[in-house]
Amino acid sequence: xxxVVALGAVPAxxxxxxxxxxxxxxxxxxxxxxxxxxxxxxxxxxAFIEETSAPGPTLxxxxxxxxxxxxxxxxxxxxVAAVVLALDTGTEDDPASQPGLVHALxxxxxxxxxxxxxxxxxxxxxxxxxxASLAIGPAQIRFESLVPISALSDILWAxxxxxxxxxxxxxxxSSTLRWARRDKAQRLRIPRAxxxxxxxxxxxxxxxxxxxxxxxxxxxxxxxxALAQRFRYETATLVxxxxxxxxxxxxxxxALFEDLPPKARTVRDRSPRWRSDPVxxxxxxxxxxxxxxxxxxxxDPASLGWATVWCKAINRQRRISGEPARARLRCxxxxxPRRATLVLLATGVEDPLELVQTRVGRLxxxxxxxxxxxxxxxxxxxxxxxxxxxxxxxxxxxxAGPVLDLDPGWHTRPQHWLSGLAELTPTWxxxxxxxxxxxxxxxxxxxxxxxxxxxxx
Amino acid sequence: MSHPxxxxxxxxxxxxxxxxxxxxCKRTRAPKVDEVWNExxxxxxxxxxxxxxxxxxxxxxxxxxxxxxxxxxxxxEAPTTxxxxxxxxxxxxxxxxxxxxxxxxxxxxxxxxxxxxxxxMRVDTRSAPDRIELAIHASVEDSAPALNLLAHVLGSRAPxxxxxxxxxxxxxxxxxxxxxxxxxxxxxxxxLLGRAPENQGAxxxxxxxxxxxxxxEAWxxxxxPRRAVLVVHSGEEASLLRPALRMLAERWRGFGxxxxxxxxxxxxxxxxxxxxxxxxxxxEPATPLRVxxxxxxxxxxxxxxxxxxxxxxxRSLARLAQRIVQEELDARLVIRGxxxxxIVRVPLGREPxxxxxxxxxxxxAFATTREPQQRWFQAAQLWLGARVVxxxxxxxxxxxxxxxxxxxxxxDEAIAGAxxxxxxxxxxxxxxxxxAWLQTWLDPRDGEPxxxxxxxxxxxxxAKRLAxxxxxxxxxxxxxxx
Numbered sequence: 001x002x003x004v005v006a007l008g009a010v011p012a013x014x015x016x017x018x019x020x021x022x023x024x025x026x027x028x029x030x031x032x033x034x035x036x037x038x039x040x041x042x043x044x045x046x047a048f049i050e051e052t053s054a055p056g057p058t059l060x061x062x063x064x065x066x067x068x069x070x071x072x073x074x075x076x077x078x079x080v081a082a083v084v085l086a087l088d089t090g091t092e093d094d095p096a097s098q099p100g101l102v103h104a105l106x107x108x109x110x111x112x113x114x115x116x117x118x119x120x121x122x123x124x125x126x127x128x129x130x131x132a133s134l135a136i137g138p139a140q141i142r143f144e145s146l147v148p149i150s151a152l153s154d155i156l157w158a159x160x161x162x163x164x165x166x167x168x169x170x171x172x173x174s175s176t177l178r179w180a181r182r183d184k185a186q187r188l189r190i191p192r193a194x195x196x197x198x199x200x201x202x203x204x205x206x207x208x209x210x211x212x213x214x215x216x217x218x219x220x221x222x223x224x225x226a227l228a229q230r231f232r233y234e235t236a237t238l239v240x241x242x243x244x245x246x247x248x249x250x251x252x253x254x255a256l257f258e259d260l261p262p263k264a265r266t267v268r269d270r271s272p273r274w275r276s277d278p279v280x281x282x283x284x285x286x287x288x289x290x291x292x293x294x295x296x297x298x299x300d301p302a303s304l305g306w307a308t309v310w311c312k313a314i315n316r317q318r319r320i321s322g323e324p325a326r327a328r329l330r331c332x333x334x335x336x337p338r339r340a341t342l343v344l345l346a347t348g349v350e351d352p353l354e355l356v357q358t359r360v361g362r363l364x365x366x367x368x369x370x371x372x373x374x375x376x377x378x379x380x381x382x383x384x385x386x387x388x389x390x391x392x393x394x395x396x397x398x399x400a401g402p403v404l405d406l407d408p409g410w411h412t413r414p415q416h417w418l419s420g421l422a423e424l425t426p427t428w429x430x431x432x433x434x435x436x437x438x439x440x441x442x443x444x445x446x447x448x449x450x451x452x453x454x455x456x457x
Numbered sequence: 458m459s460h461p462x463x464x465x466x467x468x469x470x471x472x473x474x475x476x477x478x479x480x481x482c483k484r485t486r487a488p489k490v491d492e493v494w495n496e497x498x499x500x501x502x503x504x505x506x507x508x509x510x511x512x513x514x515x516x517x518x519x520x521x522x523x524x525x526x527x528x529x530x531x532x533x534e535a536p537t538t539x540x541x542x543x544x545x546x547x548x549x550x551x552x553x554x555x556x557x558x559x560x561x562x563x564x565x566x567x568x569x570x571x572x573x574x575x576x577x578m579r580v581d582t583r584s585a586p587d588r589i590e591l592a593i594h595a596s597v598e599d600s601a602p603a604l605n606l607l608a609h610v611l612g613s614r615a616p617x618x619x620x621x622x623x624x625x626x627x628x629x630x631x632x633x634x635x636x637x638x639x640x641x642x643x644x645x646x647x648x649l650l651g652r653a654p655e656n657q658g659a660x661x662x663x664x665x666x667x668x669x670x671x672x673x674e675a676w677x678x679x680x681x682p683r684r685a686v687l688v689v690h691s692g693e694e695a696s697l698l699r700p701a702l703r704m705l706a707e708r709w710r711g712f713g714x715x716x717x718x719x720x721x722x723x724x725x726x727x728x729x730x731x732x733x734x735x736x737x738x739x740x741e742p743a744t745p746l747r748v749x750x751x752x753x754x755x756x757x758x759x760x761x762x763x764x765x766x767x768x769x770x771x772r773s774l775a776r777l778a779q780r781i782v783q784e785e786l787d788a789r790l791v792i793r794g795x796x797x798x799x800i801v802r803v804p805l806g807r808e809p810x811x812x813x814x815x816x817x818x819x820x821x822a823f824a825t826t827r828e829p830q831q832r833w834f835q836a837a838q839l840w841l842g843a844r845v846v847x848x849x850x851x852x853x854x855x856x857x858x859x860x861x862x863x864x865x866x867x868x869d870e871a872i873a874g875a876x877x878x879x880x881x882x883x884x885x886x887x888x889x890x891x892x893a894w895l896q897t898w899l900d901p902r903d904g905e906p907x908x909x910x911x912x913x914x915x916x917x918x919x920a921k922r923l924a925x926x927x928x929x930x931x932x933x934x935x936x937x938x939x
Contacts, residue, residue, distance in 0.1 A: 078845050388536055388852065389853045
């Protein structure tokens with residue numbers, strides 16, 4: 001039987017880490033600033049249904065005195081446990097002078113501390129037949145493991161130790177950078193500059209997985225300081241999915257963190273700032289043809305689920321009479337738990353914006369209600385199958401919207417609400433709102449950069 | 458009470474002496490000390506690990522009107538349904554050719570996939586010892602449609618066009634020439650199982666030669682419910698899906714008269730253990746090394762034997778041994794009920810005779826050296842842990858584990874507890890029994906005879922060098938040449 005080993009002596013980050021090597025060095029040319037709508041304080045999914053009415057199993061969600069959020073769900077199908085430690089930081093938080101810093105620091109957290117030898121946490125997992133992996137994104141970092149149930153206590157202990165005073169030395173940092181260099185850049189559908197403007201996050205406009213020269217010159221003290229600043233339990237979420245009832249695991253987890261000093265939980269709000277203008281704002285980028293429209297997607301599973309449904313529906317829309325024979329609208333979703341981006345590409349027409357408005361209008365005015373409903377069913381079924389297993393469920397729960405105002409203590413909440421499945425369950429009916437998603441006024445239109453400007457050095 | 462300052466100066470002197478000693482007599486290598494670490498593992502931990510098997514309730518077993526044996530594994534509140542059909546291929550002459558099996562499996566996958574893709578279901582097929590398996594994964598609401606899909610695919614009487622399309626797909630994927638690895642593995646497995654080599658690996662020319670009538674005939678022999686076994690893992694009770702099962706029994710029926718084995722084990726394990734050869738490697742009576750003809754390439758040596766695995770203890774010992782050998786050699790083990798195939802792959806370098814000798818010496822050393830009990834325990838822990846972790850990654854599909862359990866059980870009643878017994882036996886090996894077992898079955902020089910070896914991809918020069926250590930035969934790559 002094949003043993004899947006994602007991390008070993010030479011760990012590798014999982015694939016959703018954001019970084020595009022290819023794109024141009026084109027500088028974004030921001031258009032006039034326009035009105036923005038502030039997001040709601042709570043970044044839970046925009047509710048089609050109430051949380052209290054969500055069906056299915058429940059889980060325990062709480063914040064410990066040290067500030068770490070803990071989500072405990074039960075899956076008793078097999079004697080395995082999935083543990084995910086998610087940190088609310090990512091490559092978009094790199095300082096401008098040190099691109100790639102967060103990516104490298106995430107790798108350095110595999111180097112252990114006073115309690116764990118270098119790569120000790122991964123070895124704990126592998127020696128018991130489990131798998132461990134590291135996922136580095138623009139706004140979230142996850143340490144993931146799937147282990148047989150007999151190893152759960154050890155892994156929980158390892159995760160309760162991971163962020164405590166990591167061992168730092170010049171030698172270890174050098175090996176960390178060697179690991180970090182092996183990560184390949186991921187290709188994105190749009191330039192990073194467009195991502196940064198669409199999400200209103202300037203930190204997205206750089207290669208987050210590069211190992212830049214300033215990183216090689218960092219001294220141990222600076223590394224330790226950077227780790228302490230960025231990787232803290234009050235910004236972390238620990239997700240555990242196991243056959244144990246959540247109430248049984250709670251005391252064990254509380255005991256593991258009780259020696260940490262009390263801290264208020266700190267979570268950064270990274271919700272998109274939606275514009276309410278009637279027309280899209282434009283961004284001039286070299287090589288663009290004015291055919292692409294970009295929307296940010298809210299960073300929670302339900303929003304990502306609906307974006308998937310709409311994207312699939314758009315790709316299956318039929319051409320209507322009056323449209324040119326070569327008119328085509330394609331939708332693509334760059335998936336990321338916090339910084340997903342929806343891209344529409346309109347080709348074969350003189351006015352791409354008109355094609356987008358017509359097609360999206362058909363979705364919004366109920367003409368394609370059956371098409372959306374069919375795609376909703378497909379996505380809901382896919383999610384049901386994938387969330388059936390422990391590790392994908394834990395990964396999904398770790399990407400649940402960062403609750404900004406969760407009361408201290410434990411809360412029993414519907415599992416499908418946090419995983420986003422509840423939002424996909426009700427039938428789609430005509431007249432239901434899309435929200436700002438797919439609203440042309442909230443889009444970013446990528447247009448060609450005038451040639452004289454692009455010729456400038 | 459001692460004075461702290463006096464203690465400090467005493468400690469300082471000791472450190473100074475130690476430092477001088479260390480610098481004055483530089484040691485180039487660590488002393489070789491045999492480490493004895495033979496503690497028995499903690500009982501509590503062993504018990505916790507002993508439960509490394511799915512929490513199965515006794516399944517619902519039924520024989521449908523069509524003769525299909527069905528096991529229904531119900532898991533309350535599971536949101537999914539997994540349907541796995543096990544089709545034996547070992548005991549029918551029409552299904553002996555690997556080329557034929559490859560085409561039939563491709564057709565099974567194509568036919569099921571074309572019906573499943575727009576219904577949110579997933580389909581996969583896999584080969585297991587002497588059988589092929591078709592699995593359909595769906596949400597629990599689609600349990601009945603999944604069974605209906607099975608009825609449509611298997612109830613099709615003459616899928617000649619579909620079989621031709623599958624043949625074209627297989628031809629598109631097959632390489633013109635199999636690699637040295639593939640040739641050596643197929644030849645060794647054929648020798649050990651006492652079968653024709655063409656039954657162990659599909660080749661392009663064989664696939665091209667299959668006739669249309671032969672394909673249809675083989676399809677009908679394959680999809681016979683009187684020889685098949687269906688396993689369902691679902692959040693639904695079997696009683697709720699009686700109409701769908703009834704329809705499956707009506708639409709899918711077997712052709713003609715055939716013996717109907719009464720149990721799943723009898724159906725899936727129709728072939729008996731192969732006869733054992735009578736040779737050892739680099740010892741008397743010596744098995745000659747067979748050099749397979751064919752193109753020169755990366756030379757590879759495959760050596761192996763049949764291991765009896767009649768009891769749970771035998772199986773767990775074989776598994777543990779493979780796990781430990783794997784740390785040094787590329788060792789593979791396929792357990793099929795009461796026997797298993799143990800095969801070691803040895804890449805041959807510039808000095809092929811040396812590579813071969815070293816591999817055999819490593820095996821002999823492993824079989825004759827007493828390993829600490831803790832090492833066996835760790836190996837068992839890792840293997841059992843990896844088994845459930847892999848099952849989770851594969852979709853928490855109990856039918857897949859049930860299929861593994863069939864290979865570990867003696868009768869139908871024992872299937873449900875087979876994985877748990879396997880886990881328990883692996884975690885509690887008796888060191889003396891283990892050592893005796895290793896010496897008997899895994900020592901190619903002094904253990905029980907029954908070893909064979911093959912080389913593929915070797916040049917004439919390499920074959921000559923191999924002849925320095927043993928007698929070499931040019932083989933047609935068939936069995937029973939000894």
